Amino acid sequence: MPENHEILISMQEDFQLSTLNSKLKIGYDGKRAANNLTGLGNYSRSLIENLAIQYPENQYHVYTPKVKTAKQIDSFFQKENIKLELPKNGSFLWRSVNILKDLSRDEIQIYHGLSHEIPFAIQHTRIKSIVTIHDLIFLRFPRYYKFIDRKLYEWKSKSACKNANKIIAISEKTKEDIVEFYGIEPNKIEVIYQSCDDNFKKAFESSTLNRIRHTYKLPDKYILSVGTIEERKNLKLIVQALKDVNEDYKLVVIGKQTSYFKTVEKEIEKLGLRKRILFLQNIPFVDLPGIYQMASIFVYPSFYEGFGIPIIEALYSGVPTIAATGSCLEEAGGPNSIYISPTDHNALAEAINRIVCDPQLQKTMKEKGLEFVQKFNSPVVTKQLMDCYLNVLDSATT
Template identity: 35%
Template sequence: MIDLCIDARMALSSGIGRYICEILSFFRKGFLRVTLLVDQLGYDWAQGFDQIVFNTPIYSFREQLLYPMRIPTCDFFFSPHYNVPILPISAKKQVVTIHDLCHLEFGTPLQKSYAKFMLKKALASDIIITVSHFTKGEIQKHFGPRQVHVIPLGANERRFKVLSPSSAVRGRYRLPKKFILYVGNNKPHKNLHMLKAAFQNVQLSDLALVMVGKGTPYGEIEEGDLCHIYNMAEALVFPSLYEGFGLPPLEAMASGCPTLVSKAGSLPEVCSDASLYFDPNNASEITEAIRRIVTDQELKKNLIQKGFQRVKMFSWKKTAEEHLKLFEASVHA
């Protein structure tokens, strides 16, 4: 039996939250005893696991003071983000997943200092996981050679798939008839100012830009509605300047939505030849990519088919199994 404690307080965050909830669904194994640190009780995704309430803010001084008192005696303490405990804890080994080094690249001076300090602590963990070879390279560029396990994220094929048009979802969000879609938050590295500027020059009167996610015009979308929106979109456009992985392009591919993505970060690694690429710093290239996908039906059809093939290479089941293999190997090492 492996005793595993997971800091699950970020389960409602976008990318990291999806990661936590998806792999947890495969952690209901006979050889695992899982305990979750949660900010409150009652979450559906946490049902069936032992839970310890730890409603202290992420990145806080109080978080670090209370970690040793909240983390039970266990074989592994798993941090799904780099905010690892600094003080000694009652875990035989520590595991961390570092999704990206975005705070080092785009943070304020204070954020950069904090990120550098905490990443050094995180990289002292017994098992270091990251989600792309790009991020592994970034870690080694900033902090030198070390053993880092690359485990790509997945796409939920039960949630993201081809669906019939939903007039209810269209009406609920007052979606235009024909639109290009962006999914994500509005943080600076998401490059939304460039996307807006580029879209103004598309000059197709019947085409709209729909941006969904925290801080965007349409805001956060009900979980069950996102797949319908992917299905209705002409294409997903993802103009990020930096990504550690990038889940929305995979979700779009699984939903039969062609993808236009930037050449930055991990995106070429994740999307391979199944996307149409552009320079995220060149508004004209973004404009041209949008025009092409709307007017070239053969291109659109080709990208949809390549997307279906590409997304088959990623599954949350495989992601979870690779984690479990690391835990088992470390126990027996």
């Protein structure tokens, strides 16, 4: 007779096998996937789409009260096993409360809140829930947020962490923050990193790169910065460093402008760098990988991040990367990227000059960076996520 633990293991394996051979019905908070063209929108669509490709036997229901018309959103919902679910009786409380009726009607087995929240009282239903926590920056650096926004984020995310069956943190640093701020047991939290869109993993043809360079009047040699132009992203530091960088290199900045842009402008004028900086906004997503691929260096000196997807995009694009210490960026950039203090523009300038003057260092950073970033490749991350779903279902039967 096998031991009890052997019987239990056999039952768990049988459960996972039978589950894999049957259709799962998985529900998602589709607010970001259906309406955002960057950031959390890309994360949500990429996650669901990769699951739909890698595990096509399942049904993926995306719940949202509204849908934005855009090419990448339209194509996402054209996938055969991704189903758009609009509210039957919509109200401003639908995503928080009334959605439970829709989930029950659709016989959803697992609901995944992709951005810090799940429906209230879902823990009192048969539906298992998972929540992704991207970061708790609003608690770590409250000065970057309005008081009412900060309190709302805290209320929703803390409730979700308490009531979800499982929490997915997108980095070890975010996991540490969840434990510290919310007192959650570490074994309830699983770290599953993010990947980036597969378009960043393909080298563009030279004709396409030439078309992109001409369209946006890109310089021959440039340092690239991508991200919202806000205080936390720390663009001012790059501007301060630029004055001490080889003049052949210009700075290309892609990102939405906020009030912090005025601070950056003043620094540019003060240092006389207007002709060395190009600001781009509303870049079509299809062209963005090409802009990465032609960059000489990617710089991301953010004071704090939950993970740092732009770093992953840069490494896949074969671009040497410099990032800041102090949060989780070392997790995203790996051991062969360079890290500097987010308050030390002299160190940043020195790091940039070191890279541009050393072809062998450039080669090593590109090769080792691409090798490291494979741990975030979509098939790897997608399998980890499906295993997480199955384990949550499994625990409900034992």
